[in-house]
Amino acid sequence: xxxxxxxxxxYRDLTVKVKTARGRKLSSKLWLERQLNDPYVKxxxxxxxxxxxxxxxxxxxxxxxxxxxxxxxxxxxxxxxGWCQVSVPRINALGEKSGKKxxxxxxxxxxxxxxxxxxxxxxxxxxxxDADEKVKTWLGGKADVVMxxxxxxxxxxxxxxxxxxxxxxxxxxxxxxDVLEEGGTFxxxxxxxxxxxxxxxxLKQKFKNVAHMKPxxxxxxxxxxxxxxxxxxx
Numbered sequence: 001x002x003x004x005x006x007x008x009x010x011y012r013d014l015t016v017k018v019k020t021a022r023g024r025k026l027s028s029k030l031w032l033e034r035q036l037n038d039p040y041v042k043x044x045x046x047x048x049x050x051x052x053x054x055x056x057x058x059x060x061x062x063x064x065x066x067x068x069x070x071x072x073x074x075x076x077x078x079x080x081x082g083w084c085q086v087s088v089p090r091i092n093a094l095g096e097k098s099g100k101k102x103x104x105x106x107x108x109x110x111x112x113x114x115x116x117x118x119x120x121x122x123x124x125x126x127x128x129x130d131a132d133e134k135v136k137t138w139l140g141g142k143a144d145v146v147m148x149x150x151x152x153x154x155x156x157x158x159x160x161x162x163x164x165x166x167x168x169x170x171x172x173x174x175x176x177x178d179v180l181e182e183g184g185t186f187x188x189x190x191x192x193x194x195x196x197x198x199x200x201x202x203l204k205q206k207f208k209n210v211a212h213m214k215p216x217x218x219x220x221x222x223x224x225x226x227x228x229x230x231x232x233x234x
Contacts, residue, residue, distance in 0.1 A: 053149055054082035055217035056226070057187075063213065064228050066145050066185040067091055070101025074135055074143045074179065076126050076172050077150035078107030081116050088118035106138055127171060132178035139179075146176035147187040151224075162191045162223075169227075170199050177206060182234035192223045203229045 043055065061067045067090035075083050084107045088094060091103025094117065107113060108124040108131075115121065120138065124131055136142060150172065151165055169188045176186040186207065190199065203210045208231030218224055 049082050049085055050080040051082040052217065054086050056149065056215045057083045057086050057147070059215035059217055060187060060213060060226055060228065061086070061090065064185075064187075064211075064230065066187065066228075066230065069097055069103060071103045071144040072139050072141065072181075073103065073105045073145040073147065074139070075105065075107040076146065076148040076175070077109055078121065079109045079111055079113045081107065081113050081119070081121070083107075083147065083149060084116050084119040084121070088116065093118035104139055106135065106143075108135070126175050132175060135179050142181040143176075143179045143184060144181055145185045145187070146172070146180055147185075148172045149189050151189060165189070165191050166199060170202070173199065173203060173206075173229075176232075180232045180234075182232055184232040186227075186229040186232070188227055189224055190227050192225060199227070203227065206233055207231050208233065 043049075043052075049055075057067075067073065067087055069090075069092040071091045073087050073091060075087065078084055084105050087103075087105040089096070091105060092100045093103050093105050095102045105119045107116070107119055107121045108126055109121070110123065110125055112123055113121045122134075122138065124134065126135075128134075148169065150168055169190050172188050173186060176184075180186065186203070190212075200210060207229035210227065210229045212225050212227055214225040
């Protein structure tokens with residue numbers, strides 16, 4: 001349980017310590033302790049987001065402004081749905097912004113995701129041969145944005161995990177080439193390391209601008225960052 005004490009600015013949380021229970025590994029204890037003390041986890045709970053990752057896309061969009069009213073957006077590996085939640089009001093998917101274009105957010109994942117008002121969610125393996133055609137059918141055309149916060153399952157081996165996530169990101173990029181409208185944007189999580197150079201070369205051929213950003217909400221001890229490629233050449 002998180003305890004609070006009153007300070008001059010209101011309430012602040014005390015750091016939560018987790019006891020090492022019988023059968024609980026030290027790594028599990030440290031992970032749980034980090035979750036309980038993570039300010040973004042707490043903010044996500046307060047603001048109704050499904051995970052702390054929602055703040056990553058918020059911060060990326062604050063800088064690069066790709067989630068605009070009327071945009072057609074595809075969220076690859078969308079579970080648990082935080083990025084879709086953020087996208088709905090920004091692209092005006094519910095039509096709540098009078099006089100603004102109404103956008104579409106399409107989330108796809110291998111597993112079922114709880115419904116999100118304003119978002120269209122499908123169970124789909126985006127690596128299937130006809131996945132791009134299905135997505136374009138559901139969107140009613142091509143996408144303005146393809147984004148991905150996907151990460152491959154961890155093996156515990158740093159180099160192997162790096163190669164896995166970069167391979168996943170590269171596959172997502174090729175999917176984006178098939179479904180993006182000219183001028184579109186691709187946003188994806190990558191890991192710092194040597195293999196990202198090949199992906200960057202590929203993206204620079206296909207997009208006018210390619211940048212990297214580590215959002216403030218990304219954990220300081222994480223090697224993750226995000227590639228933002230804008231101006232798809234078609």
